[in-house]
Amino acid sequence: MLLTVARIGRAHGLRGEVALDVRTDAPDERFVVGARFVTEPASAGPLEVVRVRTAQGRWYVTFAQAADRTAVEALRGVDLLVDTDEDEDDEDGWYQHELVGLRVEHVADGRVLGEVVGLEHLPAHDLLVVREPDGARTLVPFVEAIVPVVDVPGGRVVLDPPGGLLAADAEHLVVSDETRGDAVEG
The missing domain is CATH 2.40.30.60 (RimM)
Incomplete structure (x- = not known):
């Protein structure tokens, strides 16, 4: 190839x-x-x-x-x-063709966050292009802190995304009455 x-x-x-x-x-x-x-x-x-x-x-x-x-x-x-x-195999390096099509899972609960559809090359680091279930395309920094697991044989990558990176995160936010400001004492 x-x-x-x-x-x-x-x-x-x-x-x-x-x-x-x-x-x-x-x-x-x-x-x-x-x-x-x-x-x-x-x-x-x-x-x-x-x-x-x-x-x-x-x-x-x-x-x-x-x-x-x-x-x-x-x-x-x-x-x-x-x-x-x-080429020789590199256990910490992946080609785009190896990543595209992998399922994207959340580190905390294993829920499916989408699918890898591409890889963008930037000077600082690469970005995974993830298509979320709602069709949104999200660029995810391809760094170990955010992508701790790449399991090509298992067909998945695991993300530990910071809050707000993915559209799917908004659906899983729980907002208490105190954070909304509903509780007013007086």
């Missing part, structure tokens, strides 16, 4: 260098001179890395097939793919 490890971003300079939107936990292993990538769309590749550098946390590469700014500008938005058969 082919998985995205980066998306090609803006051209950088005039000599064919391009910024990458990295989607892998091991960019220093993926983006090396001589690495070849299948692309999506397929017509843009394959692409071979001839130069790599990092600056201020960003990855920049030059491809043999795109030697100038005009050529790399045409590659903007192209995904770089690798074959997962070459």
Whole structure:
């Protein structure tokens, strides 16, 4: 199976260098001179890395097939793919195809909160895209404090969401008379 490890971003300079939107936990292993990538769309590749550098946390590469700014500008938005058969298993890392379709359960009582329908990549951390039973799509920070259990073989993820994160939480709030202000002494 082919998985995205980066998306090609803006051209950088005039000599064919391009910024990458990295989607892998091991960019220093993926983006090396001589690495070849299948692309999506397929017509843009394959692409071979001839130069790599990092600056201020960003990855920049030059491809043999795109030697100038005009050529790399045409590659903007192209995904770089690798074959997962070459990857080793990572017990604390999951691919989007492994997460999509998993049942989402609440840590406290096991009630079903929805289904994972996607994964968004952000610089700070990834976000699970959860479709709740009412159809609402909620972005859940994919961090251990909020997603303590990912059980791919069991077909589920368990959430410990902060109050108000999910629409389903509003249905389970119990409001006492004292918190509503109904009890007035006087």
